Amino acid sequence: MKRFVFLLVVLTMLLAACAPSVAISQSAATNPPVTADAPTVAGELDLNNWDSVLAAAKGQTVNWYIWGGSDSINAFVDNFYGVALRERYGITLNRVPLADTADAVNQVLSEKQAGKEIGAVDLIWINGENFFTLKQADMLYKDWAQQLPNSQYVNWENPAINLDFGNPVENMESPWSSAQFQFIYDSARTNANELPRSYAELKDWACAHPGRFTYIAPGPGGFLGTRFAKGALYEVGGGAEQWLNFDQALWDQWSPELWKYFNELEPCLWRNGETYPKDESELVNLFANNEVDFSMTNDITGAGRWIADGRMPKTARAFVFEKYMIGDFNYVSIPLNAPNKAAALVLANLLLEPEFQAAQILPENGFGLGYAIDVDRVTDKTAQTALQNAAAKLGDSATPASDLANSLVGDSAAEYPNLLEQGWQENVLQK
Amino acid sequence: MSRYNQMKHTFTYTLRILLYLILIAPLLLFAAYAFSTRWFFPQPFPVEWTMGTFQRAINDSRTLSSMAQGVWIAFLVSILSLILALPTARVLGLRKFRGRQLAWLLLFLPTVIPPLAVGMGLNILFLRIGLAGTITGVVLAHIIPTLPYTIFTLSSAFARFDENYEYQALALGASPWQIFLKVTLRMMTPSLVVATLFAFLISWSQYLLTLLIGGGQVITLPILLFSAASGGNPSIIAMLSLLFVAPPVMVIAFTARSLNQHGNEIREQY
Numbered sequence A: 001m002k003r004f005v006f007l008l009v010v011l012t013m014l015l016a017a018c019a020p021s022v023a024i025s026q027s028a029a030t031n032p033p034v035t036a037d038a039p040t041v042a043g044e045l046d047l048n049n050w051d052s053v054l055a056a057a058k059g060q061t062v063n064w065y066i067w068g069g070s071d072s073i074n075a076f077v078d079n080f081y082g083v084a085l086r087e088r089y090g091i092t093l094n095r096v097p098l099a100d101t102a103d104a105v106n107q108v109l110s111e112k113q114a115g116k117e118i119g120a121v122d123l124i125w126i127n128g129e130n131f132f133t134l135k136q137a138d139m140l141y142k143d144w145a146q147q148l149p150n151s152q153y154v155n156w157e158n159p160a161i162n163l164d165f166g167n168p169v170e171n172m173e174s175p176w177s178s179a180q181f182q183f184i185y186d187s188a189r190t191n192a193n194e195l196p197r198s199y200a201e202l203k204d205w206a207c208a209h210p211g212r213f214t215y216i217a218p219g220p221g222g223f224l225g226t227r228f229a230k231g232a233l234y235e236v237g238g239g240a241e242q243w244l245n246f247d248q249a250l251w252d253q254w255s256p257e258l259w260k261y262f263n264e265l266e267p268c269l270w271r272n273g274e275t276y277p278k279d280e281s282e283l284v285n286l287f288a289n290n291e292v293d294f295s296m297t298n299d300i301t302g303a304g305r306w307i308a309d310g311r312m313p314k315t316a317r318a319f320v321f322e323k324y325m326i327g328d329f330n331y332v333s334i335p336l337n338a339p340n341k342a343a344a345l346v347l348a349n350l351l352l353e354p355e356f357q358a359a360q361i362l363p364e365n366g367f368g369l370g371y372a373i374d375v376d377r378v379t380d381k382t383a384q385t386a387l388q389n390a391a392a393k394l395g396d397s398a399t400p401a402s403d404l405a406n407s408l409v410g411d412s413a414a415e416y417p418n419l420l421e422q423g424w425q426e427n428v429l430q431k
Numbered sequence B: 001m002s003r004y005n006q007m008k009h010t011f012t013y014t015l016r017i018l019l020y021l022i023l024i025a026p027l028l029l030f031a032a033y034a035f036s037t038r039w040f041f042p043q044p045f046p047v048e049w050t051m052g053t054f055q056r057a058i059n060d061s062r063t064l065s066s067m068a069q070g071v072w073i074a075f076l077v078s079i080l081s082l083i084l085a086l087p088t089a090r091v092l093g094l095r096k097f098r099g100r101q102l103a104w105l106l107l108f109l110p111t112v113i114p115p116l117a118v119g120m121g122l123n124i125l126f127l128r129i130g131l132a133g134t135i136t137g138v139v140l141a142h143i144i145p146t147l148p149y150t151i152f153t154l155s156s157a158f159a160r161f162d163e164n165y166e167y168q169a170l171a172l173g174a175s176p177w178q179i180f181l182k183v184t185l186r187m188m189t190p191s192l193v194v195a196t197l198f199a200f201l202i203s204w205s206q207y208l209l210t211l212l213i214g215g216g217q218v219i220t221l222p223i224l225l226f227s228a229a230s231g232g233n234p235s236i237i238a239m240l241s242l243l244f245v246a247p248p249v250m251v252i253a254f255t256a257r258s259l260n261q262h263g264n265e266i267r268e269q270y
Helices: A002-030 A050-057 A071-089 A101-113 A128-136 A149-153 A199-208 A223-236 A248-268 A280-288 A304-308 A341-351 A354-361 A381-392 A401-407 A415-429 B002-034 B052-059 B061-094 B100-112 B115-129 B135-159 B164-171 B176-204 B208-214 B221-231 B234-269
Strands: A061-067 A092-098 A123-126 A173-180 A182-186 A294-297 A316-319 A325-333
Touching: A050 A341, A061 A071, A061 A101, A061 A341, A071 A092, A071 A304, A071 A341, A071 A354, A071 B052, A092 A101, A092 B221, A101 A123, A101 A128, A101 B115, A123 A128, A123 A341, A128 A325, A149 A341, A149 A354, A173 A341, A199 A223, A199 A248, A223 A248, A223 A280, A223 A294, A223 A325, A223 A415, A248 A415, A280 A294, A325 A341, A325 A401, A341 A354, A354 A381, B002 B234, B052 B061, B052 B234, B061 B100, B061 B135, B061 B176, B061 B221, B061 B234, B100 B135, B115 B135, B115 B208, B135 B176, B135 B208, B164 B176, B176 B234, B208 B221, B221 B234
Parallel strands: A061 A092, A061 A123
Antiparallel strands: A123 A325, A173 A325, A182 A294, A182 A316
């Protein structure tokens, strides 16, 4: 029996010895700089000397934690940024696909709790609440976004860029792309002349076509639904500008109007408004399977990405109301304990490269969101042409740029979404 | 009489085909989704067939590497949990002692405690001792949910195990090592195979513990599958699901064969 126990111990040790050796070779393959580049970990990067950042980044692997639910976005990230990082900077891109960006936030928060100075996450695709959480936890790398060479193309004066859901960006995240709320219809089913062009017209349309419209329930995960409801608030509540700053009295004054609008709309909705799709994907399925006539999107390419993904018929088209189509930006941020900060900085800078900004809006490339840069700030002639050409090639499934610009409004102050989501639950869903 | 036999024969035959159909129908539906696109209501069958999803899944280096990593982890988990479970199950199955019930309870706790609760705490601990984000850490974490099943399978086999075979071998001059290999292990083989199978399947399909402990650095197929599911694209979800069921089906097919063979061998011996 003793020998047996001894054998067990030896076997266990053998296995234990073999498992870590695999893990170490694995992490050595993906994270060589953890040990090799101690200065980058200690945050001694000199951002004013970009060449030194490039030198430090060479050979690193950047672990980019990014929502992985869209096949075409995954392919775009690998084929464009992944290839460019390897060929131009000698950086390996490790795209970590997430089911929810909050998973990356939790990872960083756990690392903080465990006191880990060298974490796992280098870059996160982020905005809104997730950004706010990490900022509050003091787990974001600071003072870098405006130091990126390509930051010169970003209009940091724009409140839609320097505020993320009303929360000051404060140089802790760098924009990647822009989005604007739009609707989608199927040109084979619905005549373009009959499309509603305001929330009031939408209500009339819905009641003339009972059961053929629904919207995403405002709430966590129902981000587009919240945005749809905010647009309605702007229309019934006296315009967009007054909602930029938080004012409880203003909310108390106008929110009853909003509930009135939604409650009048409700009996005309899909399933009489007894239930609502909980996220974008569910609404897309209802739309594609001919249960409702409109879907919603944030993409500058309109229905382009959904068509490329095979989720919508090729006749799907985007349209906007005349007013109150909310637009905003999304960002990337670097955790304070990121192991490969130099490579993360190079990637964040690459995202703003005019050439890649032009590539990201083309529908055939599968990303579908809009520019983060201000095209007028680009002086290089070839880049300028590329950007203009890309904007001209958005295709039939996108909303014309002039319509987007005319209907564009900024997002409200950060306090309203919560009030709206809670109020909608109490005054619309449960009524 | 022969007519009755024939009826019986047809009946079992029909039932058998029905069973196969029920088993294979979900896979066929998955295949239909995986190799088609734009399949919308009211089309009864897909109209646009495509290999595009398959090609994208295969060309994405992450797909195959995640499968290889998942198989490797499941393999290590199976072996480690067997090594831990075998002595435990022997004692629990063969001996009566004070605190046996308590030991059972402790060993079975992981099946009732939500893995999220275990995973969150374990992640912090593993981060501190440097195991988070490593394959070792993920393997150790996977042992938590697999161990109860391997112990349970093996201990019920040990409960039917007659130690006198071992004493007989000892009396005939076999060394303890020979007894372990040629008597104990040999008689336990069918249960060992089943226990390994349980461990492999549980580890292979772990999402939460892999996500929490792996922290995005250890990527297995369930991680890719959940991330794809969050986007709701039926084609890619179906494709990854097909890839997901492939190794378990292969393992089951393999073990079913070895179990059958072993069963025959045992029958021959007696």
